[in-house]
Amino acid sequence: MSKGFTQVAWSKGSNIYEVNTRQYTQEGTFNAFAKHLPRLQKMGVEILWFMPITPISQEKRQGSLGSYYACSSYVQVNPEYGSLEDFKRLVHEIHACGMKVIIDWVANHTGWDHEWTKSNPEFYLRNSEGNFTEKNGWEDVIGLDYSVKELPPMMINAMKFWIEQCDIDGFRCDMAHLVPLDFWKEARKQCEILKPLYWLAECEDVQYFEVFDTEYAWAWMHLSEGVAKEKNTVQELKNLMKDYAKFSGRQLFFTSNHDENSWNGTDKEKYGNGLETFAVLAATWPGIFLLYSGQEIPLEKRLLFFEKDAIHWDTTLKSEPFYQLLYRLRKSTDCIKNESDIILIDSDEEDKIFSFLLKNKNETMLALLNLTSTDQIKVSVTHEHLQGNYTEFFSGCPVCMNHGIELTLDAWQYKVFISNQKNGSGAL
Numbered sequence: 462m463s464k465g466f467t468q469v470a471w472s473k474g475s476n477i478y479e480v481n482t483r484q485y486t487q488e489g490t491f492n493a494f495a496k497h498l499p500r501l502q503k504m505g506v507e508i509l510w511f512m513p514i515t516p517i518s519q520e521k522r523q524g525s526l527g528s529y530y531a532c533s534s535y536v537q538v539n540p541e542y543g544s545l546e547d548f549k550r551l552v553h554e555i556h557a558c559g560m561k562v563i564i565d566w567v568a569n570h571t572g573w574d575h576e577w578t579k580s581n582p583e584f585y586l587r588n589s590e591g592n593f594t595e596k597n598g599w600e601d602v603i604g605l606d607y608s609v610k611e612l613p614p615m616m617i618n619a620m621k622f623w624i625e626q627c628d629i630d631g632f633r634c635d636m637a638h639l640v641p642l643d644f645w646k647e648a649r650k651q652c653e654i655l656k657p658l659y660w661l662a663e664c665e666d667v668q669y670f671e672v673f674d675t676e677y678a679w680a681w682m683h684l685s686e687g688v689a690k691e692k693n694t695v696q697e698l699k700n701l702m703k704d705y706a707k708f709s710g711r712q713l714f715f716t717s718n719h720d721e722n723s724w725n726g727t728d729k730e731k732y733g734n735g736l737e738t739f740a741v742l743a744a745t746w747p748g749i750f751l752l753y754s755g756q757e758i759p760l761e762k763r764l765l766f767f768e769k770d771a772i773h774w775d776t777t778l779k780s781e782p783f784y785q786l787l788y789r790l791r792k793s794t795d796c797i798k799n800e801s802d803i804i805l806i807d808s809d810e811e812d813k814i815f816s817f818l819l820k821n822k823n824e825t826m827l828a829l830l831n832l833t834s835t836d837q838i839k840v841s842v843t844h845e846h847l848q849g850n851y852t853e854f855f856s857g858c859p860v861c862m863n864h865g866i867e868l869t870l871d872a873w874q875y876k877v878f879i880s881n882q883k884n885g886s887g888a889l
Contacts, residue, residue: 466649468674471507471561472631472659474710474747474798476788478506481719481754482514482542483526484764487771491543491551502558504757504781505788508659509555510633512719513565514538514548518572521601524767529565530635531572531601535619545626552627563631563659564623568616568648569639570595570602577615578603584612597639607641616644617651624655631659637673638664645672661713661749670711675749678705678712682721685742688832689735695815695832699805702746702817706803714743715751723766728759737783738830738873742815744787745828745877747797757781790854794879795823808842814870820846827851827878831870841867851878 478501486493501509515532516539522531526541538545552562571577573593577584586604588594593603605612623629632652637645645660649672652658662673665680680701687693705712715721716739717728728736736759744750754760755772759780764770791797796819804818806827813833819826825846831838843865851860854877860866868876 465646465671466653466660466674467657469631469657469659472674472749474749474791475507476505476750476752476791477508477510477563477661477713479510479512479718479751479753481512481764481772482539483512483529484770484772485754489541489769489771491547495551495554498554498558498560502560504785505792506560506752507788508561508563508630510563510661510751511565513567513635514542515567516540518574518601520573522572522767523601524765526767526769527572528601528767530567530570532567533572533575535571535616536622549627552629556628561630561659562627563633563661564629565635566620566632567635568605568644569636570599570604572601573603575603581611581615584609584615607644613644613647617648620648620652621655624652624658628656629658630656631661633661633663634673635663637662637669638666642668642671645669667708670708675711675713678714678748681705681712681714681743682716685716685739686731689732689739691833695812698815698832703805705746705748706805709803710747710800712746712748713751714746714748715753716740716743717753717756717760718751719753719764719766722753722760723763727761727763728756729761734834735832735873738832738875740783740787741875741877742828742830744791745794745797745819745826746817747801747803747819750787750791752784757784786855790877794819794826794854796821796826799823804844804846806842806844808840810838810840813838814840816840816842818844818846823881825851825880827866828875829868829870829877830875831873834872836872838870839867840870841865849880851880853878 483489513529516534516537517527518531518533555562585593586606595602595604660673662669662676665677684693684698688698757778757780758775801819801821806816808814808816815830815832817828847862847865
């Protein structure tokens, strides 16, 4: 699929940290979140994605606080989080820390008392009785009708508001595939008159690569969870990754996000003892690597979606060193950040071991991951590129390869070997 837009250089091979402002702190405000910026900067976060910061509709609200995705205005700030000036100041602080900001954009629907329901009721879908409706069964929102020619320009003007007023760096577009592709083409064209932006689509439709830099790897997330629970096979995962390799670097990989945590389970519920292993796979495959608020604690509860349910920030942050290490691995490894050949390698334990090579003119990386709870698996892999001196990133141990390597992996163990490592090992 051809791509008609140029991806901003700073986003290639980057990472994203999803911010749930409501639950991030007891205060649930932009100002309270700002206190975490030095820690996130030190951890290695590069892009902060804020879940919707717009006000939430009262009508048909679910729970006491409602869904972030049922907005009552596209050009105002949720007063629970603070003011527009607070957000402007936060964006400025984030930029001063060397990080970027993208905001959640919900273009498919609004809440029932959105200001457009009064000013432009013709923008909305209607049922057979002539009442507002929505196609996907979501009770607290109503769908927008993009066949109304006056709607797209107003939506684009609302998107421009956040670029002009707050200097944001891009958009994470909610349920992007439910909105016509032609709208997104025009939105990107018009918004990028103001500044180059990064565009992330919550969809997995290759047609939308015409506009979006990155799409969700939903299939990977579901299949990886299935492998962790022994409901799917490693071979199924390999077949999917072969398909992903056709769009190398353009998927968003994650083990959790706001939907997954609230509705499907915590990291422990989903991946058990295999969490770190799948996080390593997500971080080493070319693309964008996503963390959700609190995964670095680790977050061991499902956050309520429609109520206040603040994250408890245990000062030990037991998982933070691990994710900091993954960020360091990505940043220091040229063949993850830049265009590389992706080669899936067969081993003598095909039903248990996932192994692949990344290769470009600067370096070679070999990843070996035991995606099972089986201990003491003897693994042998060979390939013509596996030649010379390597460093195993997590241990810092040097390895000399002669067209291959033999080793033993314990349950859920992973190894990442990098040739010509410039920045030393990742050993803690």
